[in-house]
Amino acid sequence: xxxxxxxxxxxxxxxxxxxxxxxxxxxxxxxxxxxxxxxxxxxxxxxxxxxxxxxxxxxxxxxxxxxxxxxxxxxxxxxxxxxxxxxxxxxxxxxxxxxxxxxxxxxxxxxxxxxxxxxxxxxxxxxxxxxxxxxxxxxxxxxxxxxxxxxxxxxxxxxxxxxxxxxxxxxxxxxxxxxxxxxxxxxxxxxxxxxxxxxxxxxxxxxxxxxxxxxxxxxxxxxxxxxxxxxxxxxxxxxxxxxxxxxxxxxxxxxxxxxxxxxxxxxxxxxxxxxxxxxxxxxxxxxxxxxxxxxxxxxxxxxxxxxxxxxxxxxxxxxxxxxxxxxxxxxxxxxxxxxxxxxxxxxxxxxxxxxxxxxxxxxxxxxxx
Amino acid sequence: xxxxxxxxxxxxxxxxxxxxxxxxxxxxxxxxxxxxxxxxxxxxxxxxxxxxxxxxxxxxxxxxxxxxxxxxxxxxxxxxxxxxxxxxxxxxxxxxxxxxxxxxxxxxxxxxxxxxxxxxxxxxxxxxxxxxxxxxxxxxxxxxxxxxxxxxxxxxxxxxxxxxxxxxxxxxxxxxxxxxxxxxxxxxxxxxxxxxxxxxxxxxxxxxxxxxxxxxxxxxxxxxxxxxxxxxxxxxxxxxxxxxxxxxxxxxxxxxxxxxxxxxxxxxxxxxxxxxxxxxxxxxxxxxxxxxxxxxxxxxxxxxxxxxxxxxxxxxxxxxxxxxxxxxxxxxxxxxxxxxxxxxxxxxxxxxxxxxxxxxxxxxxxxxxxxxxxxxxxx
Numbered sequence: 001x002x003x004x005x006x007x008x009x010x011x012x013x014x015x016x017x018x019x020x021x022x023x024x025x026x027x028x029x030x031x032x033x034x035x036x037x038x039x040x041x042x043x044x045x046x047x048x049x050x051x052x053x054x055x056x057x058x059x060x061x062x063x064x065x066x067x068x069x070x071x072x073x074x075x076x077x078x079x080x081x082x083x084x085x086x087x088x089x090x091x092x093x094x095x096x097x098x099x100x101x102x103x104x105x106x107x108x109x110x111x112x113x114x115x116x117x118x119x120x121x122x123x124x125x126x127x128x129x130x131x132x133x134x135x136x137x138x139x140x141x142x143x144x145x146x147x148x149x150x151x152x153x154x155x156x157x158x159x160x161x162x163x164x165x166x167x168x169x170x171x172x173x174x175x176x177x178x179x180x181x182x183x184x185x186x187x188x189x190x191x192x193x194x195x196x197x198x199x200x201x202x203x204x205x206x207x208x209x210x211x212x213x214x215x216x217x218x219x220x221x222x223x224x225x226x227x228x229x230x231x232x233x234x235x236x237x238x239x240x241x242x243x244x245x246x247x248x249x250x251x252x253x254x255x256x257x258x259x260x261x262x263x264x265x266x267x268x269x270x271x272x273x274x275x276x277x278x279x280x281x282x283x284x285x286x287x288x289x290x291x292x293x294x295x296x297x298x299x300x301x302x303x304x305x306x307x308x309x310x311x312x313x314x315x316x317x318x319x320x321x322x323x324x325x326x327x328x329x330x331x332x333x334x335x336x337x338x339x340x341x342x343x344x345x346x347x348x349x350x351x352x353x354x355x356x357x358x359x360x361x362x363x364x365x366x367x368x369x
Numbered sequence: 370x371x372x373x374x375x376x377x378x379x380x381x382x383x384x385x386x387x388x389x390x391x392x393x394x395x396x397x398x399x400x401x402x403x404x405x406x407x408x409x410x411x412x413x414x415x416x417x418x419x420x421x422x423x424x425x426x427x428x429x430x431x432x433x434x435x436x437x438x439x440x441x442x443x444x445x446x447x448x449x450x451x452x453x454x455x456x457x458x459x460x461x462x463x464x465x466x467x468x469x470x471x472x473x474x475x476x477x478x479x480x481x482x483x484x485x486x487x488x489x490x491x492x493x494x495x496x497x498x499x500x501x502x503x504x505x506x507x508x509x510x511x512x513x514x515x516x517x518x519x520x521x522x523x524x525x526x527x528x529x530x531x532x533x534x535x536x537x538x539x540x541x542x543x544x545x546x547x548x549x550x551x552x553x554x555x556x557x558x559x560x561x562x563x564x565x566x567x568x569x570x571x572x573x574x575x576x577x578x579x580x581x582x583x584x585x586x587x588x589x590x591x592x593x594x595x596x597x598x599x600x601x602x603x604x605x606x607x608x609x610x611x612x613x614x615x616x617x618x619x620x621x622x623x624x625x626x627x628x629x630x631x632x633x634x635x636x637x638x639x640x641x642x643x644x645x646x647x648x649x650x651x652x653x654x655x656x657x658x659x660x661x662x663x664x665x666x667x668x669x670x671x672x673x674x675x676x677x678x679x680x681x682x683x684x685x686x687x688x689x690x691x692x693x694x695x696x697x698x699x700x701x702x703x704x705x706x707x708x709x710x711x712x713x714x715x716x717x718x719x720x721x722x723x724x725x726x727x728x729x730x731x732x733x734x735x736x737x738x739x740x741x742x743x744x745x746x747x748x
Contacts, residue, residue, distance in 0.1 A: 035534065163406070165607050169695070172688040175677040179708060192535075197679030197686065220682030233682060236536040288683045308546040310568035313591040313604055314657040317568070319543045326543065333588075339550050 001025055002047065002152055002184065006056035009042050009208075016042040018208035019056070024152070025200075029178050029185045033195040034205035035231065040188040041080075043205070044154050047186065049073050060151065073152075078145035080138075080157040084129040090116070090140050091125040097148040115143045118173050120166075135162045139170070146177055153178070155187045159194070171197050192232045196220065204228050222363050226282055226355045235287045235317055237353070238327040242281050244272070253281060258323030260302055265349045271361045284353035287328040289364050291346045292318055294337065300344035306337050320345060370555050371431040371522040372397040373418065378427035380413045380579075387413040389579035390427065397432070400549045400556040402566035405576035406602070411559045414576075415525050418557065420444050431522055447521035449513050449529045455500040461487075461511050462496040468519045486514045489551055490544065506537040510544070517552070526558045530565070542568055563603045567591065575599045593722075597729040600653050600722065606686055609659070609696045611652040612726060617641070624652060627692050629671060634718040637733040649726035656699040658720035661687065662713040669713035675706045689714070 002024040009017040017039040024030040032040045045051040047058050049070040058065045065073060076097070084093050094112045103111070116122040119139040129137055142158040159170045175198050178185050189195050195202050196216040204211040204219060204227075212224040223229035229237050242253035244264060251264040262283070272278075293300040304320030304327065316331045320343055327345065337343060354362040373395040380388040388410040395401045403411040416422035418429060420441030429436055436444055455464050462483055469479045487493045490510050500508060509530065517524065530541045546569045549556050560566050566573045567587040574584040575598075583595035594600035600608045613624040613631065622633035622641040631652065633641060640646055662669030673689040673696065680702065687698045689712055698714070706712075723732040 164605070165601070168606055168697070171679070172677045172695070175679070176708070179677070193681055196681045216680050216682065230536060234535050234539075236539050286683070308543045308550070310542070310546065311587045311591075312564060312568060313587075314655070326540070328539070328543075339547070 001061060002186070003059040004043070004047070004056070005059060007043070007046060007053050007058065008055045009039075009046055009051060010054045015208050017046065017053075020205075020208070020210055021056075022203050022210060022213055024184060024186055026184055027182045028200045029175070029183075029187065029198055030201055030203060031195040031199035032186060032188045032203045032205060033190070033192065033199075034211075035190060037207065038205040039208040040190075040205055041156055042208075044077075044079075044156050044186060044188055047152070048075055048077055048154055074150050075152045075154055076145045076148055076150035077154045078142045078156065078158045080160060084137060084140055084144075086129050089126050089128055090121060090132070093129065093140055094125075094143050094147055097144060101148060111147055115147050118177065119143050119170070135166065138162065142170075142174075146181075146183075149181075151184065153183050153185045155185060157189055158187070160189070160191070167194075174198065192234070196232075204231070206231075221366070222360070223353065224360055226284065226358050226360070229284050229353055229355070229360065233286060235328045235330075237284045237286050238325070240283045240285070240322065240325045240327065242283055244268075244277065244281050253283065255323050255325065260322055262302070262347055262349070265354075265362065267362045268349075268354060271356060275356070278356035280357055282355040282358075283347075283349075284355060285327055285329075285347070285351065286353075286364075287317060287330045289351045290327065290329045292320065292329045292331060292337075293344045293346075294341070296344045299346040299348065302345045302347045303342050304345055306339050306341045306343055308339060309337055318343070370397050370553065372399075372433070373523055373555060373557065374428075374430040374433070375414070375418075376428040376430070378414065378417060378429065379425045380410070380417060380422065381425045386579050388417070391576075391579070391581050393574060393581065393584060395555060395557065398553045398555055400546075400558065400569060400571045402558040402560060402570035402573045403576055404560060404563060404566040404573050404602070406561055408578075409576040410579040411561075411576045412527055415527055415557060415559045418523070419446050419448050419525055445519070445522045446525055447516040447519060447523075448525045448527070449516045455508060455511055455515075457500050459500075460496065461492065461498050461500070461503070464500065464511055465496075465514045465518050468515060472519060482518055482520075486517055489548060490514050506533060506541065509533065509537075509541065513545070513548075517548075517554075522555070524554045524556045526556065528560055529558075531560070531562065538565075545569060564605060567603065573603075575602065577602075593731065594653075595731055597651055597653065597724050600724070600731075604655055606656045606697045606699065608653050608655050608722075610724075611654075611691070611694060611696075613650045613652050615641075615646045615648055615650045622646075624650060626652070626694070629691065631671060631716065632718070634716075634721040634723070634733070636719070637723055640732060646723070646732065647725050647727065650732070651724040651726045651729070652716075653722040653724060654716050655720060656686065656697040658717040659696065659698045660715040660717070661698060661700055661704070662715065665713045668715040671714040671716065673712045673714050675708055675710045675712060677708065678704070678706050680705070687712075 004020055004022050007017055007020045034040050046053050091112055095108050098108045116125055121139050138161045159167050171194055187198055199216055201215055202219050203213050206227050212219055212228045219228055219232050241256045245254055251269055252261040253264055254261055304322045307319040307321045307326055310317045316333050318329045318331050318337055320327050350365045353360055375391055375393045377390045377392055378388055379390050405411050417424050424437055465483045466479045469482055487496055492510050530538050572586055573590050574581050577598050583599045590603050611626045613626045616623055624631040673691040676688040676690045679686040683702055684699050685702055685704045687700055689696045725732055
């Protein structure tokens with residue numbers, strides 16, 4: 001087991017990694033996910049030992065790695081812009097980590113051929129890296145990292161330079177290789193789909209801080225805060241700024257710049273009773289959780305104006321305007337709505353995430369479909 | 370506003386053909402997207418329309434008027450790029466006003482136009498701010514506002530939102546689409562992002578190697594791709610392709626994929642009866658239109674096994690192996706399965722497409738379900 005305990009790294013005035021504690025279990029595929037500048041790569045380099053922490057430490061199987069240099073940690077790395085050996089062919093690059101560990105030639109040949117087959121670079125084995133495209137070089141770097149046995153594999157955006165189709169394919173291959181090797185893997189990405197698709201658990205980072213650690217299901221269905229909620233998912237979660245007020249003795253959320261009122265649920269009232277009234281409330285709606293109807297009914301009782309509709313092939317996306325807020329809703333492709341028409345949304349809190357000062361206090365009820 | 374006509378437009382850079390004699394009519398007020406991978410010729414086409422690139426041969430007309438020799442600044446096209454250089458010493462108001470002042474419009478006219486554009490783009494609150502105090506997304510909006518201020522005849526956009534994050538991109542996509550509805554400009558939008566092209570455009574011109582294999586509405590492109598290139602490029606996750614042999618067995622028309630028999634979709638039986646199906650066929654099916662069964666049944670007849678399962682939150686993508694062929698299947702978000710677990714698949718016959726394996730051209734077409742009149746409750 002790999003553990004980070006209060007890991008902090010400061011560059012000048014920038015706190016790149018800020019008091020990060022997390023752990024990667026044996027045979028786990030842990031994905032570190034976040035936007036540019038989140039501290040993902042720095043974290044990976046601290047684990048590898050290429051950077052020294054300002055404070056805090058990395059532990060492997062309970063032992064601090066403080067005094068162990070990178071080459072003494074049995075970790076295998078593929079970095080986004082990993083430099084290949086330019087004087088060696090693709091074959092030589094893939095074989096390098098095996099030769100260094102004195103694998104027999106026959107074994108090397110077998111392993112290289114197999115890895116090249118999986119990564120679809122078999123035809124390029126004789127070529128030098130200088131004659132490869134960015135995506136091809138990236139696959140060689142990934143192959144070189146995965147070809148040998150290691151305690152931990154550290155992969156920094158290893159498939160980011162591939163075109164969409166190949167990235168999709170390699171995502172599956174990578175997941176299969178890691179499962180087959182029963183490898184312990186820490187994988188860094190900025191692509192939430194890649195994070196969700198690969199991970200046993202996801203570490204979400206922002207500005208060096210841990211935003212959430214959870215399974216893909218956790219971060220999608222039960223985001224801990226509005227950062228995770230807004231950053232995971234496509235179409236992105238729609239947010240509505242609301243004000244908590246009591247009208248005629250009834251606690252309601254008033255949607256900013258509109259006449260729209262949504263009754264506050266017992267959950268919300270309990271939170272206020274316990275923690276006091278927060279400075280700001282925000283409601284979050286995933287496009288697939290909310291439904292829309294051309295006419296009002298019991299559930300569809302919040303009016304909005306159709307801002308635009310977008311055809312996305314197997315489904316359509318309707319953007320409705322509620323006061324100052326835009327709310328996106330998935331609709332079946334055969335339903336048509338006209339821009340500027342009034343539509344009615346089902347915004348019952350069973351369909352919404354509620355955030356108090358950025359922290360989630362309620363999530364939608366799981367739907368049994 | 371103007372219509373735009375491209376006539377046998379050709380662009381060579383040295384010996385390389387970037388654009389190979391494409392022709393396209395873009396109606397006044399239409400939103401057309403050029404979609405294709407890098408190097409397909411889409412940006413070269415846009416730059417020729419703008420006048421930033423010499424035309425090797427062929428013609429471009431605005432409202433029927435030949436503009437090949439008209440200087441870029443006299444074409445009255447507005448162009449928005451990926452990166453917007455705003456004037457850092459001018460506030461947002463003056464940035465938007467700049468092209469109007471350059472055209473010596475009166476102050477009253479400038480003010481009316483700036484406020485009108487700002488209102489549409491919802492940047493009225495930002496008019497007093499300096500560019501340095503704007504977010505990336507706001508700067509892009511101001512860039513778009515400035516490009517629009519002069520009431521161009523044609524509005525050209527070259528990947529204007531590709532560097533924004535998912536959230537800002539979704540927002541800008543909606544803004545730009547609504548902007549088009551409000552202003553009715555002729556808009557030409559270049560992108561490599563198929564979802565962007567499909568979401569915004571009235572028609573999509575798919576480009577590949579300097580040619581346009583298909584132009585059509587987003588529905589046409591998605592439902593009836595003209596060839597395997599268009600079929601594979603549009604849609605996410607991408608369409609699955611299976612190489613099949615076509616054969617006839619006692620009045621049944623069958624497709625055979627390495628020994629696995631797949632029923633011919635009913636909509637192509639007429640073709641089969643006419644003998645119009647070649648021996649080698651590529652079957653195309655989108656990941657959304659494959660159903661997973663855990664046991665063999667009357668409809669779940671195609672054997673496969675789980676390769677990996679990818680939970681994406683709002684859906685789960687299953688990569689399955691059908692002998693050596695990999696298929697991607699979109700299924701319910703809560704679906705989970707172990708690697709190598711056997712599956713029985715059903716291809717939705719209404720959404721099974723056939724292509725000539727030799728040429729890649731589509732053999733069949735499917736029809737989209739008619740919109741329900743008035744719409745019913747969405748689910």
